[in-house]
Amino acid sequence: MKYLIDPMDLSVEEIDELIDIANDIIKDRTRYQDVCRHKILATLFFEPSTRTRLSFESAMLSLGGNVLGFSSASNTSASKGESVSDTISVVSSYCDIIAMRHPKEGAPLVATRRSKVPLINAGDGGHNHPTQTLTDLLTISREKGRLDNLTVGFCGDLKFGRTVHSLTKAMSRYKNIKFVFIAPPELKIPEYLKHDLLDAKNLDYKEVETIEEVIEDLDILYMTRVQKERFFNEQDYIRLKDTYILDLKKLEKSKSDLIVMHPLPRVNEITTEVDDDPRAKYFDQVQNGRFMRMALILKMLGLENEVER
Template identity: 55%
Template sequence: MRAETALKGRSFINALDLSPEEYEALFRLAEEIRHRPGDFAEACKGKLLATLFFEPSTRTRLSFEAAMLRLGGQVLSVADPQTSSVAKGESLADTIRTVAGYADLIVIRHPKEGAAQLAARYSPVPVINGGDGAREHPTQTLTDLYTIRTLKGRLSHLTVAFCGDLRYGRTVHSLLRALCRYPGIRFFLISPEELRLPEPLREELQAQGIAYHEMEQMEEALPQADVLYMTRVQKERFFNEEDYLRLRDFYVLTPERLQLLRGDALVMHPLPRVTEIAYAVDSDPRAVYFQQARLGMYARMALIASLLGVV
């Protein structure tokens, strides 16, 4: 059985729900779709994807919707929970069971941690976690891994520097855990004290014997990094406006700092950016974040097709 066939009917809630082999199968399928899109233009004909976004998102939602439409499927969307029955006090479990009666696949983004897990328990159709609070964003991990594998040619023996909000940045947590499963990985963790990687995650790294170095300045890490993963300090994760403003501009990747980076390194970012990457950096060939966003769409196409079992 093809590995992607084995994904049929499953949900994708945490980045580690898929084995490295299953990721690899998705990457291969994503490559096929990217190079021969016409062959897959009707793969999801007659299928419906519901996108339930209880938290603002443009990129992730559009990426999923574009992915489904390019596969020939159709999309039902709740973009604003204030206009839905949730505003009337409906439970998440009831919303999910109702929507599952209409759609073949559900993508959910929710501000509460564990919401997608809950949705998957109540849903008879596969659920994809489109981000749950500060916890997980597994399809961003899928996107990130696919980008690194495509542009670096490998996922092992890499030095990855994460920079910015490592405390609340769910994309960082998911990617870090997923990368730990490949040999020869080491990390630079660049953040202010207040936004350090959470202790349980640091303990996980230690328990697995993964080499990591924490630092407040990015200059030391840049010459050694294969991948520089920048993150946004997310306003919605702060209770206090003052703290947000103080930490927002802590790290900015400028053309001067970019010079410290190796010629074959990648600058990645889950987007949207605010101030952390200067616009002057965008034209540098190492700045691959918009390419990353596009690759993410192909990765999601591969995921949708696999969970629906149409490939």
């Protein structure tokens, strides 16, 4: 595993192994705290994303490794006209592994051509964000004890939501998954996903417009932000926005072991009263993100068996 660009690059078996490593890290972190000593992670964020960058950096430091990099492109050689390939050629001389974020779709793939070290896509535009998907899978696996036989509801902006598309693809490989897409007409899941994936694989899915009509059936409710600027007009936004704000009332009829997920940052699409509810798992996702990134770094550096036993 030299590069991770698209979460679908990984087989189900590889994902299982990463989840196993992450679970082992969670069980006893101290055994992993020096395994990446003398290794350097470069975080190359051509587009700012503090949360993702800090998660990668915390992961590497928690493995005993070191970190260098940049948090936005404004001050890099890119602004002098250097190509992404050249930047990667150079920086891959300075480090042992790269986590790269870029506003252009496909940039991390181009970068792999010249990288001398393993490279992880930390998000490329609206395209892929594989470590978020792996984090989501780890969270589901830990909370539900399985990745199959689940009814998964996605709610909010399903048209542009990169995390929703990736997780839908990833979950489609497990047995007996029922998908429920909850969105306003403007923000429904794209046709290509329905046609090429859901219909093509003959998967069980339905599309609805409110949380309330399906809440009883869900094992997982995956919330995303509904951005005002996505709507055709102000009235539609005002009419619809409360429909996609999750509060304790909308959760009343849920299964007791429902889990509520969110890729964060959250603005107001989940009220803070939900935060202390045991069904809320979005802050656990954050914690899992760090552990999954630790597992991934270990695996890509080939150090997963170097751990103290």
